[in-house]
Amino acid sequence: MGVTKIQNYTEEHNEIAILGKAFSHPARVAIIMHLLKAKACINGHLVEELGLAQATVSQHLRELKSIGVIQGTVEGTSVSYCINPEIWNVLKTRFEEIFNQFEDPADLCC
Amino acid sequence: MGVTKIQNYTEEHNEIAILGKAFSHPARVAIIMHLLKAKACINGHLVEELGLAQATVSQHLRELKSIGVIQGTVEGTSVSYCINPEIWNVLKTRFEEIFNQFEDPADLCC
DNA sequence: TTATTATATCGCAATATTATAATTAATAGA
DNA sequence: TCTATTAATTATAATATTGCGATATAATAA
Numbered sequence: 001m002g003v004t005k006i007q008n009y010t011e012e013h014n015e016i017a018i019l020g021k022a023f024s025h026p027a028r029v030a031i032i033m034h035l036l037k038a039k040a041c042i043n044g045h046l047v048e049e050l051g052l053a054q055a056t057v058s059q060h061l062r063e064l065k066s067i068g069v070i071q072g073t074v075e076g077t078s079v080s081y082c083i084n085p086e087i088w089n090v091l092k093t094r095f096e097e098i099f100n101q102f103e104d105p106a107d108l109c110c
Numbered sequence: 111m112g113v114t115k116i117q118n119y120t121e122e123h124n125e126i127a128i129l130g131k132a133f134s135h136p137a138r139v140a141i142i143m144h145l146l147k148a149k150a151c152i153n154g155h156l157v158e159e160l161g162l163a164q165a166t167v168s169q170h171l172r173e174l175k176s177i178g179v180i181q182g183t184v185e186g187t188s189v190s191y192c193i194n195p196e197i198w199n200v201l202k203t204r205f206e207e208i209f210n211q212f213e214d215p216a217d218l219c220c
Numbered sequence: 221t222t223a224t225t226a227t228a229t230c231g232c233a234a235t236a237t238t239a240t241a242a243t244t245a246a247t248a249g250a
Numbered sequence: 251t252c253t254a255t256t257a258a259t260t261a262t263a264a265t266a267t268t269g270c271g272a273t274a275t276a277a278t279a280a
Contacts, residue, residue: 003234003235003236003268003269004135004136004137004235004236004267004268004269005161005162005268005269006136008136008137008160008161008162009136009137009139009140009160010140013136013139013140013143014136016133016136016139017133017134017135017136017138017139019133020130020131020132020133020134020135020139021130021134022130023126023127023129023130023133023134023205024127024130024131024133024134025114025127025130025237025238026114026118026119026123026124026126026127027114027118027119027123027238028127029119029123029126029127029130030119030120030123032208033123033208033211036208036211036212037211039213039215043256043257044255044256044257050118050119051115051118052115052118052238052239052240053239053240053241054240054256054257054258055239055240055241055242055257055258055259055260056238056239056240057257058257058258058259059237059238059239059258059259060238061257061258062258062259063237074246074247074257076246076247076248076255076256077246077247077248077254077255077256077257078247078255078256078257079256079257079258082215083212085212085214085215088209088212089214091209092209092212095133095205095209096206096209098142098143098146099198099201099202099205099206101143101146101147102146102193102195102198102202103149104195104199105149105195113238113239113264113265113266114237114238114239114265114266115238115239135267135268137268153226153227154225154226154227162268162269162270163269163270163271164226164227164228164270165227165228165229165230165269165270165271165272166268166269166270167227168227168228168229169228169229169267169268169269170268171227171228172228172229184227184276184277186225186226186277186278187224187225187226187227187276187277187278188225188226188227188277189226189227189228221280222279222280223278223279223280224277224278224279224280225276225277225278225279226275226276226277226278227274227275227276227277228273228274228275228276229272229273229274229275230271230272230273230274231270231271231272231273232269232270232271232272233268233269233270234267234268234269235266235267235268235269236265236266236267236268237264237265237266237267238263238264238265238266239262239263239264239265240261240262240263241260241261241262242259242260242261242262243258243259243260243261244257244258244259244260245256245257245258245259246255246256246257246258247254247255247256248253248254248255248256249252249253249254249255250251250252250253250254
């Protein structure tokens with residue numbers, strides 16, 4: 001039915017899934033990685049950078065902003081975006097916790 | 111138009127987005143986290159665990175398998191699933207690389 | 221062979237996502 | 251004020267995803 005049954009899942013699982021969405025589309029990955037390099041927090045350049053329509057990029061930015069992983073401030077007619085440090089650290093911690101939970105079994109598990 | 115324009119993005123961005131998809135749905139997060147705990151690689155239990163139809167769980171398992179993050183082996187009439195160590199390490203490395211690329215700016219960036 | 225158990229696949233309905241053009245809003249500068 | 255610039259929003263179209271029932275498949279047990 002196309003509707004994710006969020007009530008079936010724990011808060012934790014839903015929260016991680018939301019964070020994971022930031023990395024589940026190449027455009028969003030590209031935006032994040034660009035913001036990581038260009039700490040100077042550019043915008044609009046992203047449209048050229050990605051080769052997508054302005055509206056499309058704007059939508060991805062909106063989603064990333066709603067996840068919380070980026071933030072933007074108006075500077076005249078343009079908007080400057082950058083990584084949101086707090087959420088980034090939450091994200092980093094959450095995922096590293098998961099990554100480290102795996103111990104390579106000496107014998108193949110299955 | 112609903113089609114991700116993968117040709118616009120670098121190999122790297124597409125690859126990360128595919129890996130990111132493993133974590134972009136609560137059911138898949140739940141499956142992964144269950145497999146991390148129950149190293150013993152159970153299956154079928156997942157259906158009860160998640161409260162989803164067997165067909166739905168099977169589909170998520172299929173997607174996780176196609177991403178590579180889990181693997182399954184037939185054991186009699188049932189199938190045992192577990193984390194795929196190689197892909198897990200690739201995933202871990204890739205994402206930690208990204209996570210560590212961020213340096214918290216002393217002055218707010220934007 | 222037949223029954224049982226477990227999982228995969230198919231096909232569908234409903235919703236979500238991706239992408240764009242067109243429009244709107246807000247600001248800067250002439 | 252008028253105009254150019256920039257980005258957000260809206261409307262629209264097309265594809266993808268999610269979830270499930272029904273069915274198919276595979277392996278073992280009786």
